[in-house]
Amino acid sequence: MALLKKLTQAFGPSGNEDAVRDIIIEEITPYADEYSVDTLGNLIVRKKGTGKKLMLCAHMDEIGVIATVVDDKKFVHFSGIGGVKVSALHQNKVVFANGEVGVVAEKSEKPTKVSDLYIDVLLDCKADNLYNISVGDVAVYDGKYDENGGFVSSKALDDRVGCYILIEVLKQIEKTDNDLYFVFSVQEELGLRGAKTAAFGISPDYAVAVDVTPCDDVPGGGKYPLKLGGGPAIKVKDGSVICHPRVKKLLEQAAKTGRVAVQYEVLDKGGTDAGAIHTSGAGVATGALSVPVRYLHTPCETASIADIEGAVTVLKSVCSEAL
Ligand SMILES: [Zn+2]
Known part of the structure; x- marks a missing residue:
């Protein structure tokens, strides 16, 4: 997971995502048909197709x-x-x-x-x-990266783990008709700002945001029912979005195809880029896939490598399906 280490250790608070973007550009260049950086700093990477426009989105910024x-x-x-x-x-x-x-x-x-x-x-x-x-x-x-058994711990897994997943999907994707846009967004932590303008510019037919979600399956915990290592979580709702049933179903089918166990995420509060994307333009069918993380928004956010790999498998399958 050398790339994940590099991404998490890069300096990138909201509004200062340049170092993270530079790493991603270097990684994606051999695999992308084209890429651009918009006015706010979102990195938009395209894998061209003649079919529907699918936008995958993960944010580069950290708190x-x-x-x-x-x-x-x-x-x-x-x-x-x-x-x-x-x-x-x-x-x-x-x-x-x-x-x-x-x-x-x-x-x-x-x-x-x-x-x-x-x-x-x-x-x-x-x-x-x-x-x-x-x-x-x-x-x-200041939160260094550690890998221990099947787990990783670092600052900024939120949401460099999403960036890592998108990069891996782009690298591994086989030929598809879908017109794919991989968006690495800015300023999510300040209110989903980058995803809003990126979605407006792309005007996708459907979208999936990839982010982290809290789990506290720990002593004294239990507030969030998700389990570390229980598989990536298909978002049902959070404070910013009720996920579109067709995209939710698409994620479920993709998980079944890839034989990946999934969990379901229901949050009262909080938000992800899905919140900004689904209300952009005349509305976009949007869902989200989340990597469960313990100790969210601390220097030692912790995730399971199996969950991360599961998310890559699910999204690879989503990329080749039509909505
Ligand atoms: Zn996040």
Whole structure:
């Protein structure tokens, strides 16, 4: 899973997806008929066909933080980019674009909000430092990639695992009539922004978003019924979409064809790119396939390699089916 490692370790908070996009362009170039980058930064990769337009979408951006004030002692005050958790930031490290590492510490004894925290970038305010952090600079969790048995753990599996799956599908796909668009979207974590403009530009006949979904089959858990290693999850609904029954059925058929066990995802809250895609233009039949992840939105998001491979198999089959 060297490619997944490379993707997760790339720096890419929402609005700063360039490094991730560069890795993907390098990977897809030998397999794509054409690709383009739109105004917002979405990477749109095409495998041409004469049939219906199918859009597969995974987001490149990850959650992060942004410096709001750098005080005279060089402590960095910040706010979140997307759903960062106080518990996951506190006493952990973050990395800025220039590689500068900061320790996240608390201003009050029991921090409950991001504004209760600050970043200590360990800069001597009197020294003429080589690096400096300014207001507006962004950082991400410092979360290294580990592979252990059949599992992977890293920052930004949300949603580099989706990017990895799309790249693998493109590499492995056999000839199909469908006109395939692989979209690597920007700014999902801030409200599905990139997918909205990408879907408008492509105007697909149907679409599948590929993202992660929470599972907490752990001690003290059980809030989400999905199991790690139980197979990729076919989304039924979340806070942004009720998946189109025909696309849901297509995913079910594809799973059956590929002999992949699947689970079903029903979430009250949250959203994925499917939410933006299905309401674009005059409406797009949209579904979603999710990789179950433990410890979502932390530096150690954890997924099962079998679930990831299962998702590749299902989507490869979807690519050769007509809706
Ligand atoms: Zn995501």
